[in-house]
Amino acid sequence: MANSAYDVLGASRKRFLNWQMKTILVTMVGYAIFYFVRKNFSVAMPGLTAEYGISNKSFGWIIFAGSLIYGISRFVNGYVVDRIRGRVVMALGLLLCALANFAFGWGADFSKWFTGIENGPRMVEGLVFFMGFIIIVNQWFQGMGYPPCARILPHWIHPSELATKMSVWNCSHSIGAALAVIVCGYVMGSLGTDLSNDHSYVAGIVRNLSENGVSAADAVKQAASYAAHAGAWRWCFWIPAAIATAGAIFIFVGLRDEPKDAGLPDLPDTGLGKLKETSDPRARKKFEKVMVWTNRWVWTFCAANFFVYVVRMGILDWGPKFLTESRNLSIESAGWTVAAFEIAGVVGTLFAGWATDKLFHGKGHRMCVVCMLGAALFMTVFRFLPESAGITVTALVLVGAGFFIYGPQALIGIELGNQATKEASARANGLAGIIGYLGSGASGLLVGYVADIFGWTSVFDTIILVAIVGLFVLVSMWKAPRDGYARAAAISYDDDTENRINGGDTTDEPM
Numbered sequence: 001m002a003n004s005a006y007d008v009l010g011a012s013r014k015r016f017l018n019w020q021m022k023t024i025l026v027t028m029v030g031y032a033i034f035y036f037v038r039k040n041f042s043v044a045m046p047g048l049t050a051e052y053g054i055s056n057k058s059f060g061w062i063i064f065a066g067s068l069i070y071g072i073s074r075f076v077n078g079y080v081v082d083r084i085r086g087r088v089v090m091a092l093g094l095l096l097c098a099l100a101n102f103a104f105g106w107g108a109d110f111s112k113w114f115t116g117i118e119n120g121p122r123m124v125e126g127l128v129f130f131m132g133f134i135i136i137v138n139q140w141f142q143g144m145g146y147p148p149c150a151r152i153l154p155h156w157i158h159p160s161e162l163a164t165k166m167s168v169w170n171c172s173h174s175i176g177a178a179l180a181v182i183v184c185g186y187v188m189g190s191l192g193t194d195l196s197n198d199h200s201y202v203a204g205i206v207r208n209l210s211e212n213g214v215s216a217a218d219a220v221k222q223a224a225s226y227a228a229h230a231g232a233w234r235w236c237f238w239i240p241a242a243i244a245t246a247g248a249i250f251i252f253v254g255l256r257d258e259p260k261d262a263g264l265p266d267l268p269d270t271g272l273g274k275l276k277e278t279s280d281p282r283a284r285k286k287f288e289k290v291m292v293w294t295n296r297w298v299w300t301f302c303a304a305n306f307f308v309y310v311v312r313m314g315i316l317d318w319g320p321k322f323l324t325e326s327r328n329l330s331i332e333s334a335g336w337t338v339a340a341f342e343i344a345g346v347v348g349t350l351f352a353g354w355a356t357d358k359l360f361h362g363k364g365h366r367m368c369v370v371c372m373l374g375a376a377l378f379m380t381v382f383r384f385l386p387e388s389a390g391i392t393v394t395a396l397v398l399v400g401a402g403f404f405i406y407g408p409q410a411l412i413g414i415e416l417g418n419q420a421t422k423e424a425s426a427r428a429n430g431l432a433g434i435i436g437y438l439g440s441g442a443s444g445l446l447v448g449y450v451a452d453i454f455g456w457t458s459v460f461d462t463i464i465l466v467a468i469v470g471l472f473v474l475v476s477m478w479k480a481p482r483d484g485y486a487r488a489a490a491i492s493y494d495d496d497t498e499n500r501i502n503g504g505d506t507t508d509e510p511m
Contacts, residue, residue: 041236047229073143075431147430149169175346183239205219291421297419298420301365308412311466314463315401318447344406349409
């Protein structure tokens with residue numbers, strides 16, 4: 001099946017497919033590097049708590065604010081990439097993320113300079129404020145990464161294989177996040193200054209950990225490790241920033257937005273009716289209204305995205321912290337465990353894309369139902385694991401959860417590209433980004449407060465409940481069509497009367 005859709009391209013077919021592969025690879029590498037300057041913060045959090053006593057609640061508010069800004073940025077940049085070349089937006093965004101991360105590494109120095117105090121509560125308050133500001137700035141720049149990909153890839157990949165190939169592409173963030181936590185976990189356990197013989201410094205770490213819910217015995221045990229690598233958290237920002245700088249150059253040189261930019265014809269079978277025949281801005285507004293703002297399937301996917309992100313980010317953002325504090329793993333072991341979760345996500349994403357095209361005939365919403373059910377079941381098993389289960393069993397259960405939760409995370413973006421068509425894919429994904437990262441932000445607050453007030457067991461209960469709600473949202477769209485191209489072709493631009501189309505329910509495609 002795979003390449004038959006491109007046969008009508010004739011002599012251009014081979015060159016088109018070569019450029020398609022190059023586009024997928026360049027955007028994969030580029031987007032993976034975005035995660036180096038994004039997920040490094042979660043690995044640095046335990047070190048920041050140990051050195052400065054920053055609470056889960058403070059981290060929760062920082063994550064919430066950053067997630068909200070990221071969602072807004074994705075939405076805004078969904079419009080920006082329609083007017084500015086996607087490769088320019090993506091490359092510039094990664095470069096600016098690098099600059100923000102370089103600044104983050106000097107956060108404590110900026111706080112001391114700003115407050116005029118070397119240590120104490122006021123200095124820590126200044127550090128939290130500075131971190132929050134830089135995270136918000138960084139998350140805005142992060143929002144310049146996905147919209148270009150959401151617009152560029154549907155111009156290069158036919159709808160009949162979009163789920164399969166974009167599921168391969170979607171592994172980029174799992175690969176990037178996994179490498180980020182591995183590299184930063186190594187940094188936290190290898191770099192920094194050895195102050196383990198400074199008894200007052202060690203005592204301060206014990207006090208900070210104890211005040212943040214770590215038992216006295218565990219606080220003493222963990223303090224020795226943190227004191228041996230004081231300040232290592234800074235390198236969790238500086239090293240990824242250097243990698244991101246090189247990545248920005250790679251994106252700008254290697255990427256092309258549309259086939260015509262490489263002297264190639266457009267994709268077959270992706271016509272947009274009369275939209276291409278008119279330059280009237282009112283026509284584009286009507287197209288966007290029908291395909292995005294009044295499209296029931298777009299809104300249902302957006303709602304589901306909220307719950308998917310609460311579950312996913314609850315594990316990914318807080319994984320190193322709850323594994324060290326609740327399961328008493330070392331920071332290196334916690335980093336590898338969360339990396340295993342991400343690697344399982346890669347395999348799960350690939351399987352979800354394949355199953356969507358092969359088993360569900362391109363209807364990714366049905367595969368999402370299967371994946372959400374699996375995620376809820378594995379998190380339930382994790383909830384009831386005893387603390388004595390050990391790292392192997394703990395990692396295996398999280399691997400199962402990662403395998404399933406990344407299916408909906410990938411497929412929702414892919415399905416929005418199909419339902420809104422290639423022309424409105426970035427805008428639909430931008431809308432889903434706002435709602436999804438409201439979920440991510442809610443996850444930050446929810447986990448931070450629940451962990452501090454009720455403990456980590458209640459956090460797992462909450463995540464399981466959220467997964468079940470998300471499952472029922474996805475079940476509600478079981479009968480949705482594969483894509484929205486028939487809907488787009490039926491739009492009338494001849495008058496101002498709204499062309500009402502029944503959400504694609506009357507489709508000839510097999511259910």
